[in-house]
Amino acid sequence: MRQIVLDTETTGLDWRTGDRVIEIGCVELVNRSLTGRHFHVYINPDRGIDAEAVAVHGITEEFLADKPRFAGIVEAFEDFVRDAELVIHNANFDVGFLNCELGLLGRPKLDVLCAGVIDTLRMAKEQNPGKKASLDALCDRYEIDNGHRTLHGALLDAELLAEVYLAMTRGQESLMIALDEPAPGQVETDGLPVMRVGVKVVRATEAECEAHAANLADIAKANKGLCLWIPPEPEAVAA
Template sequence: MRQIVLDTETTGLDWRNGDRVIEIGCVELLNRSLTGRHYHVYLNPERGIDAEAEAVHGITAEFLADKPRFRDVAVEFEDFVRDAELVIHNAAFDVGFLNHELSLLGRARLDVLCSGVVDTLKMAKEQNPGKKASLDALCERYQVDNGRRTLHGALLDAEILAEVYLAMTRGQESLMIGLDDVEAAIDHGGELVPVERPELRVLRASAAEEAAHADLLAGIAKANKGLCLWLPAAADEAPAA
């Protein structure tokens, strides 16, 4: 399973008001493991940056003056995220901005380009109702080191979010590891080798066992005035309330 943990920084809070993406950061997960592959770019938005936004991420218009436009990197961005599941904190924000950038170029939206989106903000609120669900709060809850995060930055936040996401879904990982253990074992040389699984035996009930089962269900139906979930006929014959 290929997943891309993604974050953006923008000129402001609403693409509908003309705000643009100024930074994209992505890290790759393959079967729940960081691969070391990442995608990171700063973008010239061809407009000013709101003071409130600049105070959050520290990116200035002067710094972005010589950076590429989104149209210059659209293809390489699409190539990196194509067919992957996106993992985003507060996904509606980033997806809205990126879909707007793509639509300005007449290109396909993320829901066409990617296989789906996991919103870790929504996930955190469902797992811990009433508790803080910011990225910093989740770092504290799951003991993820965010000491480098003095300002927001797309690549750094994506790297941190990847660790948080893996911690949030560790139970799923344990299940996957358990299933993998059925398929492989470690030999004496320390190498994983395939395990030959025995052919499954199919055991069918004998006539005597089927008769005993029918008697048991009949007894349940009789004790419950004809109501027995495992005996549809008995339920159909039950008297109306």
């Protein structure tokens, strides 16, 4: 099982209004182990960067002036993530931006390029409803050292997210997002339908089933048979 933990930094918050990707960071997991392989690039967006965004990631137009355009790194990016399952925090954001960049070049989007995507933000909210689910909050919850994270950075955040994801899913099967058409009840993430599959089922042993049946019998006896799991006698229904 090959997974790519991915993060991006951008010029602003919305690709629909012309914001662009300026940094991509990826680390590779194979069978839930970090391999040491990573992909990291800075990208010249050919446009300005919002002051609010600079305050978050510290990347300036001057720094990016001599960096390649997305067209110059797209093949290397595709080669690194191809056929892998992506692990992204707030996947809707990164998937939207990357699909926009790929679309501008007429390249296949992530639903064609990759095997699926796991949204760790969605997963964290499902596991701990009402609790903070930012990357920093999850690092605190799972006791992952992020003291060196003074600014957002795509590669650093991908490395931290890999540790968070492994802690969140320890002892579990992977939560997949299928890239097929969504079934009823599924939620879409910018074209990537979310589906939880592969949950491990642990069946009760024969001894456990017998103990359960005995416990139910004791409860039924104490309640004189007035239990929801015991159907009424036929004559009672007729009456």
